[in-house]
Each structure stands twice: as C-alpha cells, then as structure tokens.
Amino acid sequence: MRIALFSGNYNCVRDGANRALNRLVDHLLARGAAVRVYSPTIADPAFAPAGDLVSVPSLPIPGRSEFRVALGLPASVRMDVERFAPNIVHVSAPDLLGTGAQKLARRLGVPVVASLHTRFETYFDYYGLGALRHWGERRLRRFYRASDRVLAPNADSAESLAVMGVPDEDIAIWGRGVDPAAFSPALRDLHWRRGLGYRDDEIVPIFFGRLVVEKGIATFADTIHALHERGYPLRPLIVGAGPAEARFRALLPDAVFAGHLDGTALGRAVASADILINPSMTEAFGNVNLEAMASGLAVVSADAGSARALIASGKSGLLTPPVATRLADAVAQLVERPDLRFAVAAAAHAEARGYRWSEILDKVVASYADLLGTRRRTSAAA
Known part of the structure; x- marks a missing residue:
C-alpha cells in the first residue's frame, strides 16, 4: 500500500482528529505501508509528526490562528504526489486541500478514502455564522459523496452519511481506541x-x-x-x-x-x-x-x-x-x-477496555485493502 494522506492541520494542534491520524500513520508504517502526509505546518507544532510530512501553503484562520487553512493543491505538491505514486488517497477534511486531492486522485485513477472526524456543520452556530450552515452542509455532501469509501467513527455518523446520499456499501467504521496505560x-x-x-x-x-x-x-x-x-x-x-x-x-x-x-x-x-x-x-x-x-x-x-x-x-x-x-x-x-x-x-x-487501538486501526487497513481489491477486480473485468 502507498497512501497519500491529506490533513487540514496534521500536527499544528493536539486534538483528537490529529492524534488519530498520526496514530494511523504510525500503524500503517509498522504494517509495511508507505505513507506521505500533506498538510499545513507551523514553526512550533504541538507534537512531532508521524511519517513524512510535506508542508502545504496555508494561512491562519482569522480569530483561530492556531489553525491554518490550505490555499488549495499547488503544482509543486501535485508533482510530489505524482512522484510518490500512491494507490490510495486519504482525505480527512473538506477543505480546499481535500477537494483538490480528490480531483487529483480522479485524474490519476486512484481510489479516494475520506474520514469523518468532526461535525463541521455544527461550528457555524457557535461563531455567529448560522446563516452559512446550509452552505456548509451542501459542501459536506459533495465532499463525502465524491469519495469511494468514507470512514465514519460510529453508527450514528454512518447514518448521517447515508442521509447525505453516501451509499451504504461505501461507508465503513473507523472508531477510536484508548491507551490503557495512559488513562487508568x-x-x-x-x-x-x-x-x-x-x-x-x-x-x-x-x-x-x-x-x-x-x-x-x-x-x-x-x-x-x-x-x-x-x-x-x-x-x-x-x-x-x-x-x-x-x-x-x-x-x-x-x-x-x-x-x-x-x-x-x-x-x-x-x-x-x-x-x-x-x-x-x-x-x-x-x-x-x-x-x-x-x-x-x-x-x-x-x-x-x-x-x-x-x-x-x-x-x-x-x-x-x-x-x-x-x-x-x-x-x-x-x-x-x-x-x-x-x-x-x-x-x-x-x-x-474493549477499545484497543491495534484492532481498530487494522480495520482501516482492511478497508484500504478491500477498496484496492475491488478496484483491481473491476479493472480485470474491464
């Protein structure tokens, strides 16, 4: 497996989404996969990144400068992705970087996996932008429906994806684990x-x-x-x-x-x-x-x-x-x-105690493998 992972803020901020993505990359590398990560970066990140991290041009979000937003997928990054030659593109945020990665994957004939980490549509109300919520929901629908496989953290999120129009067979569960030595x-x-x-x-x-x-x-x-x-x-x-x-x-x-x-x-x-x-x-x-x-x-x-x-x-x-x-x-x-x-x-x-990271992350590997197997079978039939 060769996975190109696109993240909104891979290690700029220590939050649940970033920690999960870094843990996934560590797990993939331990399983023998090649992984290259594309994300905005900052001079003083919250923690060291797992894997090879390629910096993507970005700007700080007004009022939330600890987060950055990518300006899209520039030609230099596209060329880096093409040289890496992934057979899976994994996008983790519905931003310009994520949608640009989806388009590049389509051009390269590479399947796209999207993972759902945050209920982005709920954020508008907290920042006085409720009028934009419907626009945000439409963007999320387009983003997830444009992916070949969507990883939802639980059944409730999977149901919300189905309501957006994502076919049931294109949804898989990627939960989260807990380290029993760190929390006990x-x-x-x-x-x-x-x-x-x-x-x-x-x-x-x-x-x-x-x-x-x-x-x-x-x-x-x-x-x-x-x-x-x-x-x-x-x-x-x-x-x-x-x-x-x-x-x-x-x-x-x-x-x-x-x-x-x-x-x-x-x-x-x-x-x-x-x-x-x-x-x-x-x-x-x-x-x-x-x-x-x-x-x-x-x-x-x-x-x-x-x-x-x-x-x-x-x-x-x-x-x-x-x-x-x-x-x-x-x-x-x-x-x-x-x-x-x-x-x-x-x-x-x-x-x-039932939420073990190794078992949960192996389900992501299995989802990648299933998607690659489906693509190979389709190509062979054609």
Missing part, C-alpha cells in the same frame, strides 16, 4: 489533588480538552452555577488550553485551571477527578468521554450520537439533553448517590 484508575493521585487544594472526600467535576467555545464551555459553566444554586459547592477542575481560556476563566473564577497537560500528567489529572461533565454536541467520536471512562470516572455527557455510541445511559454513564439544568440534575444524582457513581464508573471502565 491506577493513575489517581490524592497527593496531586491535595496540591490543588482539594480535600480527599471532595467530589471533583472535570472538563478537559481544548478550551474552545464549540466544546460547550458556556453550558459547562452554567451547569456548575446551577449546582452551586442548589447547594453543591463543587469546584471544577479544568484541564487544557485554547483561545477561549480567558472567557472560561471569567465564567468560572473559582475553578482550578491546570493548563495544558499531556502524557502521564494528563492521565493523572483525569483519574484524580470524579465526574466528567461533557456538554459538547460537536464531537464525531467523543475521545474525551472514552478517556474519562478508561480512567474510572462517571461520565455525564450531552446526549449526542457520539456519546450514545459509547455510553449506555444509566449503566456506563448518564446522558442528558445539552441543557445546564439537565446536566446539573445528573451530576447531583451522582453526588447524592455514591453507590450509583461507583457502579457507573466501574461499568464505564469495563466498557472502555
């Missing part, structure tokens, strides 16, 4: 908690991930305020960094902000909390939910399709509408009933 109840550290001012018997709700408005930071803050009004003096732990950090701090001045953490430090922070509150409706998979489950936390999540794919509500977590009062109801229930909190956390941990 064994990393819980009461000494570390005490250093942040928490008592051993204090219930600690956590928000972790990138601090951006589309993750529902305002709803999270409203949930904490609703709990305070009911007499629950919870002090949330906020782990992460991002452009909305100042806004988040203003909304929750009494919260503990631990900043950006990675590796063992992140796993320790998550395991040292008690309840994850995840109000986000923009997740395609929900890595945060899975990582909290693996860490032995009880999860209270907005009832999005990505959350339903991971959590059996009432058993391995609690799902509610993305409304502060309803999220607060669920958190209060877990605070008042330690037996329920412990049972939910134990079931969540057991469920998370």
